[in-house]
Amino acid sequence: MEGEARLVAPQALPEEREERALRPRSFDAFVGQPRVVNNLQTWIKAAQRAGRPLDHVLLTGPPGLGKTTLAHLIARSLDARLVTTSGPVLEKISDLAGMLVKLKRGDVLFVDEVHRMRTSVEEYLYSAMEDCRIDVPIDDGIHARTLSVSLQRFTLVGATTRAGLLTKPFRDRFGIQERLVTYAQEELEEIVRRSAKVLGVGIDDEAAALVAGRARGTPRIANRLLARLRDVALADGAERIDARIAARGLRMLGIDAEGLEALDRQILAILAESPYTPVGIKTLAVATGEEVGTIEDVYEPYLIVRGFVRKTARGRVLGPRGFALLGIEPRAAGDDPQGTLFP
Incomplete structure (x- = not known):
């Protein structure tokens, strides 16, 4: 993953100079x-x-x-x-x-x-x-x-x-x-609409909702997605980002309906190889080529909150939504050999 500019990233990417322009200049303009x-x-x-x-x-x-x-x-x-x-x-x-x-x-x-x-x-x-x-x-x-x-x-x-x-x-x-806590859908939609005005592009409410729903509760990700969708609209010669452009752009970016990107799916695939056996964080880091801190700070919080992954005392296992997404039958609660799970 080294050298790849991801949409779900732990810090602001250097090339995103527009991010400074998108920052509110007063507390009154700060959403959320x-x-x-x-x-x-x-x-x-x-x-x-x-x-x-x-x-x-x-x-x-x-x-x-x-x-x-x-x-x-x-x-x-x-x-x-x-x-x-x-x-x-x-x-x-x-x-x-x-x-x-x-x-x-x-x-x-x-x-x-x-x-x-x-x-x-x-x-x-x-x-x-x-x-x-x-x-x-x-x-x-x-x-x-x-x-x-x-x-x-x-x-x-x-x-x-x-x-x-x-x-x-x-x-x-x-x-x-x-x-600070993650943002609600409505707050992110407001941020997307505000940022679209700053970027000089129109956006439909349905398109703003699509972007917000895939932003993992994070304004920085919402703004990154918006910037790429603006480019898709420009390439199409469109004056606004509508739901069709938003859906196509999100597919191009590899962001699915759950807000998951490639590395999220890679983590789930690794856990699916032994769905009932906890996997240690260091093992996940080696298998994905990511730093432990990046997985813990950037990817895991969303996967855990949304129920795709659970943490046990011995490592990570698939959560209920992870089993459902991958079509794997979860064990009954009484059959869980790992004991009590904690978030």
């Missing part, structure tokens, strides 16, 4: 996540009225739900400068220190994939988050020493798809913690 949006607006308003920077914010949840967009909206609502980076980029303490000392009061530092920071870098943030102070390393070797430096009070916004990988001391330093 009503509890999270309302909470953030409340905390922001309180911070502004108190004349203090916003508490540190941790945004968690599956990829593609709007964590990066919300970070931008937080900074814009605060009228603050946004400094962006990601966990994998912050390899050394010196990388982070150089960034922290340049922050001004009220700046928002957004760290995407915050769970991928090294433990030493994560721990270095403790004093910065709590006391607005860090020890800057000076020189190396026998001449190594540190200089205590005061920082301007800033707001750290961390985004992660794997909150469980964060240490408790680090997680507890975020005064505001919000989890």
Whole structure:
């Protein structure tokens, strides 16, 4: 699968420059996540009225739900400068220190994939988050020493798809913690219609419903599908995306009526080879050529929520809808040798 640009992907694809244009520029224009949006607006308003920077914010949840967009909206609502980076980029303490000392009061530092920071870098943030102070390393070797430096009070916004990988001391330093959830069909249809206007293409309600139904509850996927369907319409010389164009385009993309793509079906096929024996996540990763984290974060959540896959203490097995889709007769509950299953 390496090198293949998938529609169901763990991160924004580099070539998708239009994605930035599709991002809402205010909380009022943000569709979905009503509890999270309302909470953030409340905390922001309180911070502004108190004349203090916003508490540190941790945004968690599956990829593609709007964590990066919300970070931008937080900074814009605060009228603050946004400094962006990601966990994998912050390899050394010196990388982070150089960034922290340049922050001004009220700046928002957004760290995407915050769970991928090294433990030493994560721990270095403790004093910065709590006391607005860090020890800057000076020189190396026998001449190594540190200089205590005061920082301007800033707001750290961390985004992660794997909150469980964060240490408790680090997680507890975020005064505001919000989890994003997958979107409802109606919310995705609204997002598709809005995005179609931004892209300058018309779309029928039935076509918007088809796109939303195959987007796995994720706006990023909905927008990717929409962009490809726009291209199908352009190639056909059509001014609008109707249900016929949408259905044909989705077939071209290999997205079936259940919202499954090639790798989803590959996972189900692997499980079907021994439908009553759990398969370990590492075995699935080797068989599909994917990383364990990608399967766990990107593919499994949808397959589990929709009942295609179940997790046991020993591995993954087909779920009720997986058996039905593949035409395999499931064992009776009393015959399940694996015991209690958990989601």
